[in-house]
Amino acid sequence: MPLFLFLGTGRGPATSLAVLPKETNWGHKEARVRQVLSSAADIETKKMGTVSCSTCKISPGADAETNWGHKEARVRQVLSSAADIETKKMEKPYLVLVISTKEIVSRFTMNIIGSCAFGLDCNTFIEESSPFRKYGQKFFALDKYRMMIRLFMLVFPNACNKMGVMIRPPDVSDFFLKVVKGTVDYREKNNCSRKDFMQLLMDIKNDKLRDNSSLTLEEIAAQCFVFFIAGFETSASTMTFALYELSRNQKMQDKVRREINTVLAKYEDRITYEAIQEMVYMEMVVNETLRKYPPAPQITRQCVKDYKIPNEDVTIEKGTMVFIPILAVHHDEEYYPEPEKFDPERFTQENKGKRHPYAHIPFGEGPRICIGARFGIMQFKVGLTSLLKNYKFTVNKTTIEPLKISAQASVLAADGEIWLNVKKI
Numbered sequence: 001m002p003l004f005l006f007l008g009t010g011r012g013p014a015t016s017l018a019v020l021p022k023e024t025n026w027g028h029k030e031a032r033v034r035q036v037l038s039s040a041a042d043i044e045t046k047k048m049g050t051v052s053c054s055t056c057k058i059s060p061g062a063d064a065e066t067n068w069g070h071k072e073a074r075v076r077q078v079l080s081s082a083a084d085i086e087t088k089k090m091e092k093p094y095l096v097l098v099i100s101t102k103e104i105v106s107r108f109t110m111n112i113i114g115s116c117a118f119g120l121d122c123n124t125f126i127e128e129s130s131p132f133r134k135y136g137q138k139f140f141a142l143d144k145y146r147m148m149i150r151l152f153m154l155v156f157p158n159a160c161n162k163m164g165v166m167i168r169p170p171d172v173s174d175f176f177l178k179v180v181k182g183t184v185d186y187r188e189k190n191n192c193s194r195k196d197f198m199q200l201l202m203d204i205k206n207d208k209l210r211d212n213s214s215l216t217l218e219e220i221a222a223q224c225f226v227f228f229i230a231g232f233e234t235s236a237s238t239m240t241f242a243l244y245e246l247s248r249n250q251k252m253q254d255k256v257r258r259e260i261n262t263v264l265a266k267y268e269d270r271i272t273y274e275a276i277q278e279m280v281y282m283e284m285v286v287n288e289t290l291r292k293y294p295p296a297p298q299i300t301r302q303c304v305k306d307y308k309i310p311n312e313d314v315t316i317e318k319g320t321m322v323f324i325p326i327l328a329v330h331h332d333e334e335y336y337p338e339p340e341k342f343d344p345e346r347f348t349q350e351n352k353g354k355r356h357p358y359a360h361i362p363f364g365e366g367p368r369i370c371i372g373a374r375f376g377i378m379q380f381k382v383g384l385t386s387l388l389k390n391y392k393f394t395v396n397k398t399t400i401e402p403l404k405i406s407a408q409a410s411v412l413a414a415d416g417e418i419w420l421n422v423k424k425i
């Protein structure tokens with residue numbers, strides 16, 4: 001029986017990224033959690049768009065009931081730290097600051113996800129040794145031993161399940177479980193609630209009316225953990241590559257900045273959800289970044305029944321693991337001539353309409369498509385708007401070009417740092 005197949009495009013039933021307790025009767029429960037969380041991700045996305053980009057005070061329009069005033073202030077605080085990058089240093093005599101792009105943007109995305117998933121301030125800009133950062137990085141660090149385990153899990157998923165093989169370092173799981181327990185305890189004892197993922201999961205946990213589908217504390221921790229892990233590194237990777245490409249091409253960078261300024265002028269300089277939706281060129285830049293640098297370069301599926309590929313003499317047998325190489329599809333010249341060229345014009349409405357819809361699948365496809373897609377895109381746009389509005393970016397000569405893609409990273413990343421010069425406008 002064949003074990004593997006590599007496909008150009010494809011969809012089908014799923015294997016999951018989710019890190020869930022093995023013993024869980026997850027089918028029904030999972031559907032419910034997925035439904036609740038994907039709408040929650042969209043609500044958070046809308047709220048995230050309401051960010052004022054001036055100073056770091058709570059906006060007058062803040063919604064006390066959703067506690068968003070506080071959250072907004074926090075998101076803005078994070079953004080301004082990211083965007084200002086120690087503004088004082090940027091004033092004279094320092095005119096240009098050199099930054100490690102990935103380092104800065106992953107702190108930004110981690111703070112946002114930490115706030116939305118756990119309801120906590122990860123403080124990664126202020127606390128150099130924030131445990132969220134430490135354990136987040138540890139999860140993604142792949143040494144040879146963990147790479148072998150990962151390969152083994154891909155080739156023999158059933159055997160690994162039976163043997164209880166885990167890829168997560170145990171201290172990472174322990175940390176997240178402790179954080180979730182602490183937060184749930186605190187909220188329950190103090191009878192306080194907040195409109196975030198954690199609260200939705202706690203509501204499911206406490207919903208005694210639904211047998212079988214209420215959640216245990218471990219399951220809540222697993223869900224929060226998945227959100228955190230699936231959310232921060234993917235978004236940071238996208239923002240890093242976008243800033244790099246825009247730094248290489250000043251005309252493109254100016255075009256995005258012009259759009260930002262024109263749109264924000266209509267919204268009293270506030271980065272609102274509506275303003276972000278109007279940024280059409282920015283959307284094209286995100287799409288092209290996700291095309292050229294898909295953070296998840298491939299996804300897997302397991303075939304659940306024999307399937308004959310139409311017009312081909314190939315049948316995929318039940319049980320076969322199928323690899324869908326997103327990176328390869330996105331670099332296929334048939335769909336994207338000169339695939340190494342960064343060209344947002346590929347994503348005008350007209351040009352998109354000429355391509356197969358599955359020629360662009362950075363978030364996967366089918367029933368297991370990424371549930372944080374809109375959240376990720378919104379986060380990208382809010383971050384980029386805040387940065388490009390205030391700063392000009394160019395590539396620092398210490399960045400080794402052409403960029404090489406790291407063979408070891410779990411989420412697509414450059415081999416080595418991407419250093420950029422940042423200058424206040």
Ligand code: HEM
Pocket residue numbers: 015016017018034041226227228230231232234235238290294295296299300362363364365366367368369370371372373375376377
């Ligand atoms: C640019 C940003 C992002 C990219 C490119 C991305 C990409 C992906 C991909 C390729 C998958 C697998 C889909 C499949 O197998 O068909 C996935 C799954 C997932 N993503 Fe994202 N993601 C991003 C941001 C986020 C964010 C911000 C969150 C959370 C807020 C998130 C939460 C998830 C979850 C929970 C899953 C597992 C879904 C399931 O198995 O049912 N992602 N993502």
